[in-house]
Amino acid sequence: MLRVEDLSHFFRKGKEVVPILHDINLEIGQGEMVALLGISGSGKSTLLNLMAGFMKPEKGKIYIGDQDIVRMNENRLAEYRRKHIGFIFQSYELIPNLTIRENVELPLVFHTLSESRRKKKSLLLLEQVDLADKAEMYPSQLSGGQQQRVSIARSLISEPSIIFADEPTGNLDTQTEEEILAILQRLNMEMKTTFVIVTHEAEVAGEMGRIITLKNGSLNHT
Numbered sequence: 001m002l003r004v005e006d007l008s009h010f011f012r013k014g015k016e017v018v019p020i021l022h023d024i025n026l027e028i029g030q031g032e033m034v035a036l037l038g039i040s041g042s043g044k045s046t047l048l049n050l051m052a053g054f055m056k057p058e059k060g061k062i063y064i065g066d067q068d069i070v071r072m073n074e075n076r077l078a079e080y081r082r083k084h085i086g087f088i089f090q091s092y093e094l095i096p097n098l099t100i101r102e103n104v105e106l107p108l109v110f111h112t113l114s115e116s117r118r119k120k121k122s123l124l125l126l127e128q129v130d131l132a133d134k135a136e137m138y139p140s141q142l143s144g145g146q147q148q149r150v151s152i153a154r155s156l157i158s159e160p161s162i163i164f165a166d167e168p169t170g171n172l173d174t175q176t177e178e179e180i181l182a183i184l185q186r187l188n189m190e191m192k193t194t195f196v197i198v199t200h201e202a203e204v205a206g207e208m209g210r211i212i213t214l215k216n217g218s219l220n221h222t
């Protein structure tokens, strides 16, 4: 499903080259739920952003299915990302002046689905995260945990084969964190969606099917 081959990345700071990731090799199967664990600064977000196609690595290949996303041009990559990749952010990233339902529908903006089918689909997903009754409210009227549930519904609307989540429970209290993780686990079981979840918390990682540890930009598979 996802294969990373000999991936290395660095940032430039003036004339200085700051290495971030070294020779990463990694394979994740369809339907797996994987934690990417590491301390702050170990390179987790950089690796996630590379795998989600938000930026290009200095070296290496990233296959999602049989497509190397590193070699895609920007237009194709944007389209590919829209159709096949979902993303959940720590800070939810909802649009404040759109309703909850409109936020969930947003990834379908370039889609050919009719308005009524979009509405039906978004309401169905809001039901899945137990928020159907909040569909016509606005993000500011919801708690942090509820906003994250909206962003989970939004990440699923284009039926992506893989969802990347960067510290999805980072802004939430422990009880809400457990609720969100339970929802992700249920969706993983029911929809067979592949999840890659970045966390610096061993307890969160322990809830996933597999843990990959990143240390100083290199991987430890456990």
Ligand SMILES: Nc1ncnc2c1ncn2[C@@H]1O[C@H](COP(=O)(O)OP(=O)(O)OP(=O)(O)O)[C@@H](O)[C@H]1O
Binding pocket: 011, 012, 018, 020, 038, 039, 040, 041, 042, 043, 044, 045, 046, 047, 200
């Ligand atoms: N755009 C950038 N330019 C230069 N350096 C960067 C850039 N983005 C990240 N870095 C550096 O790369 C290293 C890894 O950052 P990254 O955000 O991937 O780590 P992380 O493990 O996700 O950390 P955290 O848990 O704190 O988010 C850090 O030292 C960071 O300062």
